[in-house]
Amino acid sequence: MKAVELEGVVKRFGTVTAVAGLDLRIRPGEVVALLGPNGAGKTTTIDMLLGLTRPDAGTVRVYGHAPQDAVALGLISAVMQTGGLLKDYTVGETVRLTAVLFGKPRAAVDKVLERAGISDIADRLVGKCSGGQQQRLRFAMALLPDPELLILDEPTTGMDVGGRHDFWTAIRQDASGGRTVVFATHYLEEADAYADRVVFVRRGRIVADGTASEVKALASGRTVRATLPGASTGDLTAIPGVESAEVRGDSVYLHGRDTDTIARHLLTATPARDLEITSRNLEEAFLTLTADAS
Known part of the structure; x- marks a missing residue:
C-alpha cells in the first residue's frame, strides 16, 4: 500500500x-x-x-x-508555520493538554518533549519562546498520536x-x-x-x-573536472556529450548531460587524470525548472 x-x-x-x-x-x-x-x-x-x-x-x-x-x-499529523499555540500556557502544559485530547499517558509527553529537544524549557511560557522553539513545540505536539x-x-x-x-x-x-x-x-x-x-x-x-542528484542532473547536467595539460576549448567541445567546456590552467571543466560518455572518452582517449564528476546545486536546478512560474 x-x-x-x-x-x-x-x-x-x-x-x-x-x-x-x-x-x-x-x-x-x-x-x-x-x-x-x-x-x-x-x-x-x-x-x-x-x-x-x-x-x-x-x-x-x-x-x-x-x-x-x-x-x-x-x-496524519502536521507541523504548520503559524497558529495553534496558546501564549499563556507553558510548553509542558501545551503538550499535556494535547496528550489528553489523544488519550496519551504522561510518559508520551516526556518522550515527545525529549524528541523535539525542548525538555529543558517545559516550564517556559509559550509566549516567551523564540520562533524556533515554538516550531519545536509544534513538532512535539504532532508526534503525540505517533502518526x-x-x-x-x-x-x-x-x-x-x-x-x-x-x-x-x-x-x-x-x-x-x-x-x-x-x-x-x-x-x-x-x-x-x-x-x-x-x-x-x-x-x-x-x-x-x-533524488536530489537526479533532479540536479535533469535540470542542468553535470560537470566533469580533470587535469589535462595543453587542452584547448575547441578540442574539448568536440568530445561526445560535451555541451560546453572551460580551461583553467591544467584543469578542464566539461559540462553535459551524458557525463559517463565524457568521462569514458577522457580516460580512454586522452592522458587526463584526477577526474571527478559533480552536479550543479539544487538552487540552480530549482531556478531552471520553475522559471516559467516565477
Missing part, C-alpha cells in the same frame, strides 16, 4: 487553477521534499492531504483512506543552525522507523541534505521527481 496517492488531482479557486492534474505516489518511510515557487500549488496540495480542502477532480488517498478518515484515525504520515510546512523557520540540524536528525530517525515525511521548505539545502526524493511543482504540475 502506498503512503500517499494523488491521481489526476485538480483544484480550482474561481478562475485560478492551483493544482492542474497532479499525480504523485509516495512509499511508506520516504522523506519527500515538495518544492516550488510561491503560487505553484504546494500549500493547496498539502491542504488536500490533510483533508482541509477537497479536490475538484481526481483522488487523494492516504494509506488507502480518504484524507479526512486518515486524520480521524490518527494516521504514519508527518507533513511539515516550512518546519525549521526561526531555528538556528544547530536547531535545524537536531530537528532533521530526529526526522531521519523517525523515517528509519517507517514514518513517512512530506515537507515543503524554502531552505533548498535542507531538501538536498535530508530528502530521499525531491519533487518540483510548477503551475500545479510536477516538473521533476527524483
